[in-house]
Amino acid sequence: MEKQVLRITVNSEYHELYIKPKRLLVEVLRDELGLTGTKKGCNTGACHACTVILNGKTVKSCSVLAIQADGGEIKTVEGLASGAELTPLQKSFLDHGAYQCGFCTSGMLLSATALLAENSKPTVEQIKEGIHGNLCRCTGYNSIIRAVKAVTEGKYEEGSQ
Amino acid sequence: MTKFNVINTPIHNVDGIAKVTGRAVYTFDVNLPHMLHGKILRSPYPHAKILNIDTSQAEALTGVKAVVTGKDTLGVKQGIWRRYKELCDEEILARDKVCYIGEPVAAVAAVDEDTAEEALDLIEVEYEPLSAVFEPLEAIKEGAPLLHENAERNINVTRHIEWGDVDEAFKQADYVREDWFRCSSQAHVCMETHCAVADYIPEGKLTVWTSTQSHYYIKVLLSDVLGLKENDIRVISRYTGGGFGSKFELDSAQFCSSVLSMKLCKPVKIVLSREEEFMATKRRTPMFYYLRSGVKKDGTFLAKEARVFTEGGAYTAMGATALYLTGFFQSFPYVWPSYRYDGYRVYTNTAPTSAMRGFGAPQATFCAETQIDLIAEELGIDRIDIRRKNAMYADYEVPGQATIQSCGLSECLDRVEEWIKDRGKLPPHHGIGIAAYGFMSGGIFNWFNTPYAFSSAVIQVNVDGKVDLFIGSQDMGQGSNTTMSMICAEELGVRVEDIRLHMGDTDKCPVDLGAWGSRETLMQGNAVKMAAAEAKKQILKYAAAKMSPNIVYDLDIKDRWVHLLARPERGLSYFDVVKEAIRGKEGQPIVARGHYTPHRKGMISPAYSFGVQAVEASVDSDTGKVTLKNCVTAHDCGQVINPLGLQGQLEGAIAMAAGYGFIEDLPMDEGKILNPNLVDYKILRTTEMPETTVMGVTTYEPEGPFGAKEAGEGLTNPTAGALANAVFQATGTSIKELPITPEKILNALRERNKREKK
Numbered sequence: 068m069e070k071q072v073l074r075i076t077v078n079s080e081y082h083e084l085y086i087k088p089k090r091l092l093v094e095v096l097r098d099e100l101g102l103t104g105t106k107k108g109c110n111t112g113a114c115h116a117c118t119v120i121l122n123g124k125t126v127k128s129c130s131v132l133a134i135q136a137d138g139g140e141i142k143t144v145e146g147l148a149s150g151a152e153l154t155p156l157q158k159s160f161l162d163h164g165a166y167q168c169g170f171c172t173s174g175m176l177l178s179a180t181a182l183l184a185e186n187s188k189p190t191v192e193q194i195k196e197g198i199h200g201n202l203c204r205c206t207g208y209n210s211i212i213r214a215v216k217a218v219t220e221g222k223y224e225e226g227s228q
Numbered sequence: 229m230t231k232f233n234v235i236n237t238p239i240h241n242v243d244g245i246a247k248v249t250g251r252a253v254y255t256f257d258v259n260l261p262h263m264l265h266g267k268i269l270r271s272p273y274p275h276a277k278i279l280n281i282d283t284s285q286a287e288a289l290t291g292v293k294a295v296v297t298g299k300d301t302l303g304v305k306q307g308i309w310r311r312y313k314e315l316c317d318e319e320i321l322a323r324d325k326v327c328y329i330g331e332p333v334a335a336v337a338a339v340d341e342d343t344a345e346e347a348l349d350l351i352e353v354e355y356e357p358l359s360a361v362f363e364p365l366e367a368i369k370e371g372a373p374l375l376h377e378n379a380e381r382n383i384n385v386t387r388h389i390e391w392g393d394v395d396e397a398f399k400q401a402d403y404v405r406e407d408w409f410r411c412s413s414q415a416h417v418c419m420e421t422h423c424a425v426a427d428y429i430p431e432g433k434l435t436v437w438t439s440t441q442s443h444y445y446i447k448v449l450l451s452d453v454l455g456l457k458e459n460d461i462r463v464i465s466r467y468t469g470g471g472f473g474s475k476f477e478l479d480s481a482q483f484c485s486s487v488l489s490m491k492l493c494k495p496v497k498i499v500l501s502r503e504e505e506f507m508a509t510k511r512r513t514p515m516f517y518y519l520r521s522g523v524k525k526d527g528t529f530l531a532k533e534a535r536v537f538t539e540g541g542a543y544t545a546m547g548a549t550a551l552y553l554t555g556f557f558q559s560f561p562y563v564w565p566s567y568r569y570d571g572y573r574v575y576t577n578t579a580p581t582s583a584m585r586g587f588g589a590p591q592a593t594f595c596a597e598t599q600i601d602l603i604a605e606e607l608g609i610d611r612i613d614i615r616r617k618n619a620m621y622a623d624y625e626v627p628g629q630a631t632i633q634s635c636g637l638s639e640c641l642d643r644v645e646e647w648i649k650d651r652g653k654l655p656p657h658h659g660i661g662i663a664a665y666g667f668m669s670g671g672i673f674n675w676f677n678t679p680y681a682f683s684s685a686v687i688q689v690n691v692d693g694k695v696d697l698f699i700g701s702q703d704m705g706q707g708s709n710t711t712m713s714m715i716c717a718e719e720l721g722v723r724v725e726d727i728r729l730h731m732g733d734t735d736k737c738p739v740d741l742g743a744w745g746s747r748e749t750l751m752q753g754n755a756v757k758m759a760a761a762e763a764k765k766q767i768l769k770y771a772a773a774k775m776s777p778n779i780v781y782d783l784d785i786k787d788r789w790v791h792l793l794a795r796p797e798r799g800l801s802y803f804d805v806v807k808e809a810i811r812g813k814e815g816q817p818i819v820a821r822g823h824y825t826p827h828r829k830g831m832i833s834p835a836y837s838f839g840v841q842a843v844e845a846s847v848d849s850d851t852g853k854v855t856l857k858n859c860v861t862a863h864d865c866g867q868v869i870n871p872l873g874l875q876g877q878l879e880g881a882i883a884m885a886a887g888y889g890f891i892e893d894l895p896m897d898e899g900k901i902l903n904p905n906l907v908d909y910k911i912l913r914t915t916e917m918p919e920t921t922v923m924g925v926t927t928y929e930p931e932g933p934f935g936a937k938e939a940g941e942g943l944t945n946p947t948a949g950a951l952a953n954a955v956f957q958a959t960g961t962s963i964k965e966l967p968i969t970p971e972k973i974l975n976a977l978r979e980r981n982k983r984e985k986k
Contacts, residue, residue: 160248199915
């Protein structure tokens with residue numbers, strides 16, 4: 068299969084890659100760029116562990132061909148914190164124990180990040196809807212909902228703590 | 229009571245930042261130079277002889293580096309039952325016959341996953357299908373197809389537990405009730421599927437990165453099947469993406485990647501697909517349960533008889549322990565003066581059934597608690613009162629089985645009763661169900677035949693006061709890394725940030741049997757506490773020499789302050805004392821060891837947790853749909869170590885156990901699982917979770933570190949039973965078969981209406 072050129076910006080870094088057109092976005096992020104923070108739990112789009120933000124919207128990177136993201140801007144879990152400074156959601160996830168094994172956490176954080184970018188004051192019901200697709204087998208979700216809620220209440224303003 | 233500095237403080241996990249920044253490297257993320265990718269060919273038949281396997285076409289495919297079958301292995305029948313060889317019955321790569329759909333028959337290593345996948349299609353396996361049997365009550369019949377030559381009527385294991393004069397006690401009973409129950413299967417659904425990277429080098433050493441609950445078990449089991457010395461194998465498992473009981477046996481990813489790597493002297497990675505995970509990585513044991521209970525009319529329990537047939541699937545796996553524990557926990561958490569249990573584990577041509585969070589106890593608790601509500605209803609006794617009347621208590625001895633040292637069950641009942649009262653009148657079609665439960669804090673069993681202590685820990689205190697803590701326990705998300713760091717910091721008198729934790733590597737860490745049976749807090753915790761106490765003793769020796777206190781004074785360290793216990797203001801900096809102590813030891817850091825093995829603690833466990841859970845649910849009488857509203861749990865886990873971790877364990881257990889109660893199931897057709905994916909296999913999502921409340925009941929467990937006992941697995945025991953009882957309260961019908969689906973509820977309501985019309 069002919070390789071094709073892929074131009075993407077991931078976590079503000081520009082990349083030009085030559086890839087087989089059937090390569091999935093999750094594979095390119097993990098295998099070509101070494102961004103293994105993005106996980107894969109099912110490969111059928113059912114668990115949302117592979118969620119990343121593409122041009123401001125969440126996508127399941129196991130259900131998107133990398134080539135479909137050509138010219139796009141992507142944010143993965145590695146692009147959330149700035150140096151040692153965690154985002155409010157990351158801090159709140161820590162304080163609320165909103166992760167256990169951690170394998171769904173990247174996808175969960177990105178879904179929640181996109182949710183808050185669209186609606187900074189979601190209700191609990193809207194938070195539940197916003198991360199409804201993300202499966203977690205460890206936490207029972209309530210700690211995650213509390214963590215997102217705490218951020219909407221301004222407890223983790225950027226730069227505080 | 230000593231005031232704690234670290235214990236009982238809600239702190240976030242010591243590996244939390246790595247997890248929220250995506251830096252935590254799981255086995256799934258391990259990539260080595262020149263690494264190959266493996267895939268496993270699995271049987272499409274539930275029962276068949278393997279006549280021939282032709283791998284020549286697969287081997288000829290460009291990019292394929294090796295193909296192996298059972299013939300390339302030592303053919304060792306392995307299992308965790310190293311003391312009971314007859315129970316070691318699984319080869320992993322089948323040589324002569326296959327016994328379930330999904331059983332591995334060959335494995336390929338190739339330059340990438342796609343090539344390996346393509347090669348699987350080129351392997352030609354000639355099978356001779358055999359007649360198969362899928363249900364335990366069929367498989368146990370005379371004349372049913374046999375899975376294993378030495379297992380007459382397919383009986384794999386039997387278990388008998390008995391105390392008191394059961395038959396006599398039934399004669400004294402005013403009321404006797406019999407019920408049959410059916411408990412379904414459940415998949416673990418770890419978010420990280422089973423995976424391994426094996427790297428064998430010509431020097432004869434094998435390194436295996438794997439997602440596991442016990443790196444020690446995997447190392448020893450690999451040595452059994454590969455013919456290598458235990459210590460020529462190194463198993464590394466820094467982060468594990470969930471376990472829940474599915475990751476402490478040797479699995480096909482670990483075995484096949486090792487066999488391929490040994491053949492090629494190159495690293496080979498195998499990651500199971502989600503479909504393989506469902507089909508062939510073991511699952512919760514389905515059980516047919518017969519219960520007969522005899523009570524006095526005032527509700528006093530007299531005698532119970534339980535008979536269980538479990539669907540074993542094709543191999544023993546950890547199913548024999550599930551069979552024993554379901555029998556033991558069937559009597560929990562009550563005083564039954566006489567009790568008899570007979571359990572039969574039956575081989576069937578289905579995926580093997582094994583350990584899953586609760587280890588047979590959730591099944592037992594569902595049946596027992598459902599029946600207790602029916603008994604209370606018949607006798608007109610309040611359901612809390614009947615439980616209180618018969619509740620276990622501190623220092624109770626389960627005859628011939630166990631001694632309960634700490635037990636907060638009665639207080640748990642009080643707390644839940646108060647909550648129900650406060651909740652007041654419920655809306656229509658709502659019900660609150662309750663279930664009481666208990667669980668073990670680690671098993672006493674040594675079927676693995678380890679010569680090592682069950683848990684060990686090593687501590688090194690360095691010149692800057694930083695503490696290296698080496699533990700063998702495995703964190704798979706349950707938070708044991710944090711628990712151990714907290715126990716170490718508390719005992720040694722430092723802070724959690726002073727601890728550098730080393731875990732997940734058999735080359736560097738002392739032996740621990742792993743994270744199963746809720747053993748880490750108590751067993752690894754005791755080993756850590758012992759090591760920390762020993763290190764502290766060494767430090768205090770130097771402090772005493774420096775401070776020259778009156779000989780009657782005791783010294784201690786708290787929050788980095790070495791001081792006289794009676795005069796805490798008189799002291800020295802921990803950092804200064806450590807520095808000088810190391811000088812005084814000819815420049816050697818302070819090193820200490822700790823270990824724990826239970827002795828004289830009965831047959832099961834050194835300590836037991838207890839609790840009571842109330843589930844409020846609504847039932848739509850038109851559709852049968854159940855909605856969870858509230859889940860309130862009063863839990864006695866002894867001294868809480870990390871309240872944040874406890875809450876997480878509790879809420880996670882509710883999600884998993886409620887799923888078992890009403891939505892999760894593995895339906896099969898002729899041994900084929902019909903829903904092996906995350907679309908058709910439902911687990912709870914955000915919108916289905918109820919409100920959760922934890923009410924801590926603190927007791928002091930003399931056998932546990934700082935009085936602590938288990939707080940992870942037992943929490944899965946009550947929910948299915950409490951949910952069943954909530955449906956009973958809401959609808960007046962009792963469902964005795966899991967999962968409690970809308971269809972079963974509607975059928976039961978229809979039956980009841982028919983009866984009432986008559």
